[in-house]
Amino acid sequence: MIKSELIATLVEENPHLYQRDIEVIVATIFEEITRAMENGDRVELRGFGAFSVRSRAARTGRNPRSGTSVAVKAKSVPFFKAGKELREKVDAAKG
DSSP states (O other): OOHHHHHHHHHHHOTTSOHHHHHHHHHHHHHHHHHHHHTTOOEEETTTEEEEEEEEOOEEEEOTTTOOEEEEOOEEEEEEEEOHHHHHHHHHHHO
């Protein structure tokens, strides 16, 4: 599902709200999650999961074409850990 599909689904499920209002709500939620992660904070949505920032150390990588060594700088990357309810629902949907 992409952002526009999420908005369309929310519009269908909430006919009392205007689409432009739902777009603002979704954008605000994403912005706040992003802002918190930029500050190094953890964002937890109970039953869904937690977003956090993980640090990756500098390392030596390889150029896949030439095979030469390449220095890769240390960096921070976003990380998502699914909550128990989400894992259970996904697992139940498989079987």
